[in-house]
Amino acid sequence: MNFGEFTKNLKSEFExxxxxxxxxxxxxxxxxxxPQFQKENPKSVKSLRFVIAACAVVIFILxxxxxxxxxxxxxxxxxxxxIELTVEALGDDGAAASASSDEKxxxxxxxxxxxxxxxxxxxxxxxxxxxxxxxxxKVKTALGRIAxxxxxxxxxxxxxxxxxxxxxxxxxxxAGSDKKTALAVKADAEQGAAEYFxxxxxxxxxxxxxxxxxxxxxxARQFDPNADITMSVAKLTEILRDNRAFLSSEVMLAYHDSxxxxxxxxxxxxxxxxxxxxxxxxxxxxxxxxxxxxAFARVIALLNEYYQKASAGNAYINGKNVKTxxxxxxxxxxxxxxxxxxxxxxxxxxxxxxxxxxxxxxxxCLRGITEDFSVKCIEGKRxxxxxxxxxxAFLEHLGNLVELTSFEDMMHYVESEFxxxxxxxxxxxxxxxxxxxxxxxxxxxxxxxxxxxxxEVKKQAEISISSTITVIMExxxxxxxxAWANAILSSAQN
Amino acid sequence: xxxxxxxxYMIRFRAGDESAFEVIYNETQRGLFSFVLxxxxxxxxxxxxxxxTYIKMRAGIAGYEPGSNALAWLFTIAKNxxxxxxxxxxxxxxxxxxxxxxxxxxxFEGEPVSSPLLDIxxxxxxxxxxxxxxxxxxxxxxxxxxxxxxxKPLGTVLWSYRNAVGKLKKIIEKEDAR
Numbered sequence: 001m002n003f004g005e006f007t008k009n010l011k012s013e014f015e016x017x018x019x020x021x022x023x024x025x026x027x028x029x030x031x032x033x034x035p036q037f038q039k040e041n042p043k044s045v046k047s048l049r050f051v052i053a054a055c056a057v058v059i060f061i062l063x064x065x066x067x068x069x070x071x072x073x074x075x076x077x078x079x080x081x082x083i084e085l086t087v088e089a090l091g092d093d094g095a096a097a098s099a100s101s102d103e104k105x106x107x108x109x110x111x112x113x114x115x116x117x118x119x120x121x122x123x124x125x126x127x128x129x130x131x132x133x134x135x136x137x138k139v140k141t142a143l144g145r146i147a148x149x150x151x152x153x154x155x156x157x158x159x160x161x162x163x164x165x166x167x168x169x170x171x172x173x174x175a176g177s178d179k180k181t182a183l184a185v186k187a188d189a190e191q192g193a194a195e196y197f198x199x200x201x202x203x204x205x206x207x208x209x210x211x212x213x214x215x216x217x218x219x220a221r222q223f224d225p226n227a228d229i230t231m232s233v234a235k236l237t238e239i240l241r242d243n244r245a246f247l248s249s250e251v252m253l254a255y256h257d258s259x260x261x262x263x264x265x266x267x268x269x270x271x272x273x274x275x276x277x278x279x280x281x282x283x284x285x286x287x288x289x290x291x292x293x294x295a296f297a298r299v300i301a302l303l304n305e306y307y308q309k310a311s312a313g314n315a316y317i318n319g320k321n322v323k324t325x326x327x328x329x330x331x332x333x334x335x336x337x338x339x340x341x342x343x344x345x346x347x348x349x350x351x352x353x354x355x356x357x358x359x360x361x362x363x364x365c366l367r368g369i370t371e372d373f374s375v376k377c378i379e380g381k382r383x384x385x386x387x388x389x390x391x392x393a394f395l396e397h398l399g400n401l402v403e404l405t406s407f408e409d410m411m412h413y414v415e416s417e418f419x420x421x422x423x424x425x426x427x428x429x430x431x432x433x434x435x436x437x438x439x440x441x442x443x444x445x446x447x448x449x450x451x452x453x454x455x456e457v458k459k460q461a462e463i464s465i466s467s468t469i470t471v472i473m474e475x476x477x478x479x480x481x482x483a484w485a486n487a488i489l490s491s492a493q494n
Numbered sequence: 495x496x497x498x499x500x501x502x503y504m505i506r507f508r509a510g511d512e513s514a515f516e517v518i519y520n521e522t523q524r525g526l527f528s529f530v531l532x533x534x535x536x537x538x539x540x541x542x543x544x545x546x547t548y549i550k551m552r553a554g555i556a557g558y559e560p561g562s563n564a565l566a567w568l569f570t571i572a573k574n575x576x577x578x579x580x581x582x583x584x585x586x587x588x589x590x591x592x593x594x595x596x597x598x599x600x601x602f603e604g605e606p607v608s609s610p611l612l613d614i615x616x617x618x619x620x621x622x623x624x625x626x627x628x629x630x631x632x633x634x635x636x637x638x639x640x641x642x643x644x645x646k647p648l649g650t651v652l653w654s655y656r657n658a659v660g661k662l663k664k665i666i667e668k669e670d671a672r
Contacts, residue, residue, distance in 0.1 A: 007631050010611045010612070010615070010632060013611045014524070017537070021523075021544055021545040025549055
């Protein structure tokens with residue numbers, strides 16, 4: 001039985017075993033309760049509806065009065081959206097760095113225009129902001145100011161009255177009743193967080209307040225099944241931090257320099273992918289008048305042509321033959337356009353121009369990705385994602401399992417094919433392994449590189465292992481990883 | 495059916511169109527079942543979880559936000575229900591779905607999947623790999639969709655998938671050699 005047959009049989013086996021719960025679901029007593037009730041007791045339903053409506057009106061009136069009571073001077077200001085911007089500081093241990101009964105350094109009320117309308121700070125927050133007035137500032141600017149102050153105080157100024165904890169991360173959360181504005185403020189806060197990370201080297205966590213405590217809980221539960229909904233955000237982020245959790249695009253968790261660096265690269269990569277997508281759309285629209293299939297076919301044809309040329313030993317980059325000479329990743333990245341220039345099958349100058357434009361986007365995208373080769377970060381578990389694409393390209397190469405059923409697949413194919421080139425020629429240590437299509441040898445080659453990196457890094461500086469080593473394996477725990485790395489180091493030193 | 499179309503049916507169902515539910519069910523049951531099966535690795539539990547997912551979905555349909563990712567929503571319900579079930583049974587199971595390290599995950603006690611090829615998958619792949627393989631090979635989702643639904647990076651999904659296929663191929667070869 002080959003893999004194709006296995007898949008076919010698996011599908012059929014699965015179909016046969018697929019339970020049909022449709023009727024059971026439909027007949028479930030939990031639904032539809034209300035319609036049945038209505039049928040039997042229409043009067044009761046009517047009176048129930050009346051009571052509910054009356055309650056809703058009362059609640060609405062009361063809710064409307066709350067901001068009037070709390071923020072009466074501001075309620076006259078049009079566009080006040082009651083968006084809360086909360087800033088917390090986390091110490092080494094993940095607990096709040098400001099030892100106060102009120103853990104929040106400050107809570108800002110943000111207008112619909114994204115400006116700080118009012119600030120409430122706890123004692124530590126007041127110390128931090130002693131001469132600063134954040135009111136009227138944009139969220140991004142305000143966060144930058146807070147980060148700069150935190151840094152100016154040596155990271156330790158946030159802790160006070162004996163606590164003396166250093167703030168290792170600022171947690172910024174945004175919550176509000178107006179989702180649209182909250183999201184806009186969140187985007188602003190994320191931008192601010194990204195910028196102040198670079199400017200001030202203060203790690204930051206941005207969470208989206210009201211919509212994300214649930215998400216944090218859900219995420220934290222993946223690491224700690226006992227995570228409780230009643231936990232504070234600080235506690236939840238602590239769990240996540242201890243597990244080196246990465247909170248996808250919605251939440252940026254950057255509590256550690258190296259992690260943050262990686263995160264930034266991910267953001268850069270995504271941004272570059274957006275550029276690539278735009279270039280691709282232009283490519284399709286301008287030359288193929290929106291015909292994706294035709295564009296797709298041409299890309300594949302051009303790639304095939306290039307590979308024929310390359311495998312015949314007739315493709316060169318920086319004077320090096322891509323088939324026989326070892327190339328550096330940088331060679332490839334900087335010469336994607338050059339590669340495409342060597343292709344000869346363009347049907348028109350316009351097609352070539354459009355394709356090159358597409359390649360420029362791709363090159364930028366790839367640059368963002370290949371920088372991961374040298375990202376000196378990532379603890380065991382994280383690295384698998386960073387190397388996933390590369391490893392995938394290699395496995396794809398070995399298994400020849402290209403799936404090209406859609407334009408998206410094609411995009412990915414292009415990506416992985418270039419990865420393959422980068423990967424294959426990036427290091428001569430892999431040359432034999434690649435030539436032999438030997439996955440184990442390939443992995444051993446990578447491991448060797450890892451080891452060399454590790455020793456080199458240790459020679460250069462006493463930097464923590466976790467922040468300086470590139471690893472390729474998935475470790476069950478960080479301790480396992482350290483044990484492995486230390487064993488390698490001692491054997492090398494001996 | 496793409497996510498926008500599914501979203502349309504979700505909106506219809508939310509508005510009270512019962513016939514839309516049947517479409518939603520038919521469109522999603524394979525994916526959901528393979529998803530929960532890969533987590534609990536027990537046929538009957540997976541069946542229960544599938545049923546409960548739809549019940550919960552129906553009960554909570556008012557909370558569905560039009561325009562959002564309906565599949566991801568359903569998968570989240572299914573995952574939470576299954577994890578709660580795992581918790582309830584006090585079995586030691588890793589729940590770190592995004593970062594791997596699931597090799598040691600234990601199966602539920604009770605009846606296993608009991609289907610030769612599915613058993614091969616359940617016995618030899620990590621839950622995360624089994625999940626991706628089933629969603630892709632059996633349920634026909636694209637890797638990008640799987641990444642979206644399971645909230646994993648695309649690279650991780652692709653990597654896991656290729657790893658899993660490699661393992662399966664070796665097993666098939668071994669079986670053939672016998």
